[in-house]
Amino acid sequence: MTEDVILQVKDLKTYFHVDEGIVKAVDGVSFNLRKGETLGIVGESGSGKSVTNLSVINMIPNPPGKIVGGEVLFMGKDLIKMPVSELRSIRGNKISMIFQDPMTSLNPFLRISTQMVETIVLHQGLDKKAAKEKAIEMLKLAGIPAPEKRIDQYPHQFSGGMRQRVMIAMGLSCNPEILIADEPTSALDVTIQAQILDLMKDLTARLGTAVILITHSLGVVAGMCDTLCVMYAGRVVERGLTSEIFAEPKHPYTQGLIKSVPRLDQASGDRLNSIRGQPPNVIDLPDCCPFYPRCDKAMDICKRKYPAATEYGNGRAVSCWLYTEAK
Amino acid sequence: MTENEVLLDVKDLKMHFPIGSKSMIGPHKNFIYAVDGVDFKIKKGETLGLVGESGCGKSTTARAVAQLYKPTAGEVILKGKDLTKLKANDLIAARKNMQMVFQDPYASLNPRMTSGDIIAEPMRIYQMKGILQMTKKEMDERVEQLMERVGLSRFFRNRYPHEFSGGQRQRIGIARALALRPELVLCDEPVSALDVSIQAQILNLFKDLQDEFGLTYLFIAHDLAVIQYISTRVAVMYLGTVAEISGSAELYKKPLHPYTQALLSAAPIPDPKIEKERKRIILTGDVPSPDKQRPGCPFYDRCWKHMDKCKDHKPRLREAAPGHEVACFLYHDPD
Numbered sequence: 296m297t298e299d300v301i302l303q304v305k306d307l308k309t310y311f312h313v314d315e316g317i318v319k320a321v322d323g324v325s326f327n328l329r330k331g332e333t334l335g336i337v338g339e340s341g342s343g344k345s346v347t348n349l350s351v352i353n354m355i356p357n358p359p360g361k362i363v364g365g366e367v368l369f370m371g372k373d374l375i376k377m378p379v380s381e382l383r384s385i386r387g388n389k390i391s392m393i394f395q396d397p398m399t400s401l402n403p404f405l406r407i408s409t410q411m412v413e414t415i416v417l418h419q420g421l422d423k424k425a426a427k428e429k430a431i432e433m434l435k436l437a438g439i440p441a442p443e444k445r446i447d448q449y450p451h452q453f454s455g456g457m458r459q460r461v462m463i464a465m466g467l468s469c470n471p472e473i474l475i476a477d478e479p480t481s482a483l484d485v486t487i488q489a490q491i492l493d494l495m496k497d498l499t500a501r502l503g504t505a506v507i508l509i510t511h512s513l514g515v516v517a518g519m520c521d522t523l524c525v526m527y528a529g530r531v532v533e534r535g536l537t538s539e540i541f542a543e544p545k546h547p548y549t550q551g552l553i554k555s556v557p558r559l560d561q562a563s564g565d566r567l568n569s570i571r572g573q574p575p576n577v578i579d580l581p582d583c584c585p586f587y588p589r590c591d592k593a594m595d596i597c598k599r600k601y602p603a604a605t606e607y608g609n610g611r612a613v614s615c616w617l618y619t620e621a622k
Numbered sequence: 623m624t625e626n627e628v629l630l631d632v633k634d635l636k637m638h639f640p641i642g643s644k645s646m647i648g649p650h651k652n653f654i655y656a657v658d659g660v661d662f663k664i665k666k667g668e669t670l671g672l673v674g675e676s677g678c679g680k681s682t683t684a685r686a687v688a689q690l691y692k693p694t695a696g697e698v699i700l701k702g703k704d705l706t707k708l709k710a711n712d713l714i715a716a717r718k719n720m721q722m723v724f725q726d727p728y729a730s731l732n733p734r735m736t737s738g739d740i741i742a743e744p745m746r747i748y749q750m751k752g753i754l755q756m757t758k759k760e761m762d763e764r765v766e767q768l769m770e771r772v773g774l775s776r777f778f779r780n781r782y783p784h785e786f787s788g789g790q791r792q793r794i795g796i797a798r799a800l801a802l803r804p805e806l807v808l809c810d811e812p813v814s815a816l817d818v819s820i821q822a823q824i825l826n827l828f829k830d831l832q833d834e835f836g837l838t839y840l841f842i843a844h845d846l847a848v849i850q851y852i853s854t855r856v857a858v859m860y861l862g863t864v865a866e867i868s869g870s871a872e873l874y875k876k877p878l879h880p881y882t883q884a885l886l887s888a889a890p891i892p893d894p895k896i897e898k899e900r901k902r903i904i905l906t907g908d909v910p911s912p913d914k915q916r917p918g919c920p921f922y923d924r925c926w927k928h929m930d931k932c933k934d935h936k937p938r939l940r941e942a943a944p945g946h947e948v949a950c951f952l953y954h955d956p957d
Contacts, residue, residue, distance in 0.1 A: 573820065
């Protein structure tokens with residue numbers, strides 16, 4: 296099993312130094328990604344999902360941010376210690392990224408062709424003509440009608456869904472090992488979201504790409520991901536197979552999260568099960584369980600120390616004193 | 623006051639926005655047909671959910687109902703009075719009964735006013751107009767009472783919006799909407815900007831307030847599950863028209879319009895077991911631009927069941943089952 300692992304994140308810590316103190320945006324995150332697998336990272340705003348993934352490709356703006364600890368092993372090499380020149384041959388090539396807002400992640404002044412050809416020429420060593428053919432082929436795969444014509448247009452001539460298709464085509468054009476998708480459908484309507492998710496699933500399965508899918512939507516995760524990390528205040532509180540986590544969530548936060556989403560397939564009950572209070576401010580967070588003020592099962596120890604992860608095998612782990620005590 | 627009293631009756635509401643530059647003489651030539659003939663009724667104490675994709679005219683409908691836009695055509699009858707025909711002063715008096723909660727809790731609160739002042743502002747305005755008689759002390763008491771009711775401590779009344787989180791700001795917006803004791807509250811995507819755990823708190827608050835004060839909601843959201851949770855009846859909008867309107871349970875169990883069917887099947891369900899086995903209706907293409915009026919069904923281009931007659935005839939809302947109206951020629955013939 297372990298030889299399949301292409302990305303290993305170990306105890307990753309990314310802190311931001313701001314006037315008010317230290318923001319521990321990511322504080323000890325660990326997970327493994329296997330070849331061809333789709334890993335979901337869910338959490339609410341500010342839980343550190345995006346910072347985790349920016350840290351993976353070492354793109355944290357410094358200052359104010361800094362990766363202060365941990366390792367990111369991609370095919371055995373630590374990306375954090377790697378010199379920038381070597382890193383450049385990996386970013387956009389072996390590991391590529393697509394973002395939430397396809398309007399701001401495409402350059403509005405450049406034709407789609409210019410933007411796509413640039414990447415392909417740089418990483419694959421093709422000449423411009425061959426690169427353009429490759430780009431057209433990718434756009435066709437991504438379901439863009441008349442790609443020969445559309446490739447010479449500018450981003451504003453595409454609709455939101457179409458732009459996200461262009462991003463996906465661009466992201467996959469160098470046949471990456473890993474595609475990091477940061478909220479790829481959050482800005483889209485449901486019918487377009489269904490189209491895009493369908494496309495991502497189909498293309499990555501065909502090309503054998505592993506995907507890290509960052510989202511706040513449990514519905515998207517349920518349909519797309521093999522494994523799952525649930526993040527809260529910069530930490531992974533629970534991880535494991537998606538089916539297992541949904542069938543039997545262990546961490547009180549995961550339980551609360553799953554119960555607080557209204558579901559289409561269930562008639563409206565009287566009340567939703569909400570989690571009381573609000574997510575904590577992550578500035579100068581003490582070494583306690585960040586969820587304890589909102590937790591119904593909080594104990595004394597939760598206020599004093601953060602629980603170590605309890606492993607259950609098969610990649611399942613929970614960080615909660617309820618389970619540490621039992622062991 | 624009977625249970626079945628119609629509080630709001632919207633008839634053939636149209637809202638067209640002129641676009642492009644105006645020529646020196648003559649009227650505008652090009653329009654965005656944001657809302658193009660919408661009919662619905664809301665009975666007292668019920669919640670009508672308005673659902674649809676971006677650009678379908680949900681928010682424009684709410685704003686035209688509130689007379690924030692002057693509708694191009696149509697009637698908006700609130701408690702027997704047609705708001706579109708009222709004079710400015712009468713409109714202000716009538717609007718006391720109808721308040722709004724907006725989507726963005728950051729943009730809809732004045733950053734230079736304290737939360738207490740924000741909540742008191744509607745009362746101050748109506749007192750200045752002489753419609754409301756309240757002393758300063760009564761107002762203060764009402765603000766504190768409202769804050770406590772929506773789940774904010776009264777000690778926060780001197781704080782500014784930036785000192786609150788998104789969920790708390792939405793609570794301030796709700797308190798402000800309730801200040802004048804309205805019967806109808808227009809909620810324009812009030813939970814879309816919130817995280818799920820906070821969204822659940824706010825949805826529960828909306829339900830509790832409705833039970834307590836007998837409020838009537840026009841509730842807009844793009845999330846179908848949220849609409850199902852909050853609504854007694856649901857209207858599905860597409861390209862400025864209502865495609866289907868029905869009781870909430872009926873609509874989700876037996877959607878008739880092909881667009882509603884596609885919309886429901888596209889919405890993800892947070893359960894991996896169900897998601898694996900679901901068959902999706904994947905629509906092709908995007909929502910067309912509302913910049914021209916179509917002779918036929920607005921959904922024609924994307925519909926997988928379209929027929930010849932859909933191209934040239936516009937379907938109107940007709941009852942297909944008791945209380946279940948649909949604008950689709952699969953269920954009735956062109957007039």
